[in-house]
Amino acid sequence: MRSWRTESSEQLFKHRILTLERRHLAAGPDRRQALVLDTPNWVNVVPLTADGRVLLVRQWRFGVAAPTLEIPGGMVDEDDARRAAARELEEETGCRARHWRKLGALHPNPALLSNRLTTFLATDLERIGEPAGDGGEEIEVETVPLAEIPRLIAAGTITHALVVAAFYLLAQSPPDASEDAAPEATPPAGG
Amino acid sequence: MRSWRTESSEQLFKHRILTLERRHLAAGPDRRQALVLDTPNWVNVVPLTADGRVLLVRQWRFGVAAPTLEIPGGMVDEDDARRAAARELEEETGCRARHWRKLGALHPNPALLSNRLTTFLATDLERIGEPAGDGGEEIEVETVPLAEIPRLIAAGTITHALVVAAFYLLAQSPPDASEDAAPEATPPAGG
Numbered sequence: 001m002r003s004w005r006t007e008s009s010e011q012l013f014k015h016r017i018l019t020l021e022r023r024h025l026a027a028g029p030d031r032r033q034a035l036v037l038d039t040p041n042w043v044n045v046v047p048l049t050a051d052g053r054v055l056l057v058r059q060w061r062f063g064v065a066a067p068t069l070e071i072p073g074g075m076v077d078e079d080d081a082r083r084a085a086a087r088e089l090e091e092e093t094g095c096r097a098r099h100w101r102k103l104g105a106l107h108p109n110p111a112l113l114s115n116r117l118t119t120f121l122a123t124d125l126e127r128i129g130e131p132a133g134d135g136g137e138e139i140e141v142e143t144v145p146l147a148e149i150p151r152l153i154a155a156g157t158i159t160h161a162l163v164v165a166a167f168y169l170l171a172q173s174p175p176d177a178s179e180d181a182a183p184e185a186t187p188p189a190g191g
Numbered sequence: 192m193r194s195w196r197t198e199s200s201e202q203l204f205k206h207r208i209l210t211l212e213r214r215h216l217a218a219g220p221d222r223r224q225a226l227v228l229d230t231p232n233w234v235n236v237v238p239l240t241a242d243g244r245v246l247l248v249r250q251w252r253f254g255v256a257a258p259t260l261e262i263p264g265g266m267v268d269e270d271d272a273r274r275a276a277a278r279e280l281e282e283e284t285g286c287r288a289r290h291w292r293k294l295g296a297l298h299p300n301p302a303l304l305s306n307r308l309t310t311f312l313a314t315d316l317e318r319i320g321e322p323a324g325d326g327g328e329e330i331e332v333e334t335v336p337l338a339e340i341p342r343l344i345a346a347g348t349i350t351h352a353l354v355v356a357a358f359y360l361l362a363q364s365p366p367d368a369s370e371d372a373a374p375e376a377t378p379p380a381g382g
Contacts, residue, residue: 001249001250001251001258001329001331002251002329003251004251004253004256006256012204013203013204013211015226017226017303018226018303020204020211023253025253034253035206035208035209035253036253036254037228037254058192059192060192060193060194060195061301061302062195062214062216062225062226062227062302062303063227063228063298063300063301063302063303063304063305064298064301064304064305065195065197065305066301067192068298068301070301104344104345104347105347105350106350106351106352106355107254107255107259107350107351107352108300108352108353109254109299109300109351109352109353110252110254110255110257110259110261110350110351111252111253111254112208112209112253112254113254113255114254114255114256117352138192138193140192150363153295153359153360153363154295154363156295156296159296159297159298159301160297160298160300160301161297161298161299161300161308161352161353161356162299162300162352162356164297164355164356164359164360165352165353165355165356165359167359168344168355168356168358168359168362169344169355171359171362172341172344172345
């Protein structure tokens with residue numbers, strides 16, 4: 001398989017959430033162009049309560065011009081995906097998690113998007129406030145039993161493919177794995 | 192939850208594979224803007240052989256500037272997602288399927304993208320030619336046992352989130368369901 005090298009790149013549109021670029025590529029003597037959406041990385045969080053319920057968020061989504069039912073998630077504005085996940089969880093549900101586990105990192109769409117999506121499981125949840133939403137947007141929190149998720153996906157109640165991928169990763173994740181992804185759990189150097 | 196109505200839309204960039212729009216939205220007295228990528232619908236196909244192997248395609252992906260291992264898929268250029276799935280399967284693997292089952296329809300990203308992704312299971316496969324690829328791009332076909340897919344995802348060999356979502360739908364799909372999604376199976380009207 002040939003590697004395509006970027007010879008130059010035109011910025012067609014730039015915005016905080018995405019930059020649209022036309023890349024001019026070369027592989028040996030061949031040349032071609034490709035459109036790429038250069039975006040910040042994303043995170044998704046499956047917030048799971050002690051009694052086996054998932055916190056879902058209902059919000060208006062502008063892409064499909066309709067409300068959707070999703071897990072919390074968003075852009076990684078900071079350096080660390082785990083910190084972004086904690087911020088999104090708190091903004092969208094008003095909850096903080098005492099335990100974090102990384103379920104995996106995927107590409108949301110490697111054909112078009114440059115970014116990565118990291119998915120976390122958040123457990124040992126503590127309610128610390130109200131959902132604030134993002135930029136004043138309304139957000140409603142619903143809790144459903146984890147065992148109900150397959151039915152909600154089959155019924156078309158949950159339609160977000162990246163949320164479905166998160167539940168795949170959770171289903172494949174050994175339930176007794178306890179790698180703690182919380183950065184504050186790192187012992188101080190020399191401690 | 193308030194509905195946001197599109198009052199007007201600016202086309203920021205237009206291309207065959209996507210149109211980037213800035214939508215001006217209203218909900219009651221409130222106004223806001225949102226970026227939306229208006230794209231054709233997409234299809235994904237899980238091609239499964241009689242001996243339980245999945246046909247995967249390896250190709251260079253320009254978003255992540257690397258080769259990926261995926262199931263066949265692409266844009267719905269025609270009216271019908273099933274026909275698009277058959278075309279993509281044939282282009283990318285050189286195979287035709289005698290049996291099709293729709294596994295589900297999802298939104299690839301309802302926050303940003305307007306489109307839908309329909310996933311099919313293709314079985315009773317017949318090799319009819321060589322993979323042609325899309326626009327002369329190189330494509331390599333690999334077959335792996337279906338039971339190996341979770342390991343390939345966990346290992347980061349398969350990273351495409353929409354492919355992971357497809358395997359979620361397959362895992363949840365009753366194995367004896369036999370809804371035939373092939374349009375040619377529709378009896379003629381009055382027949």
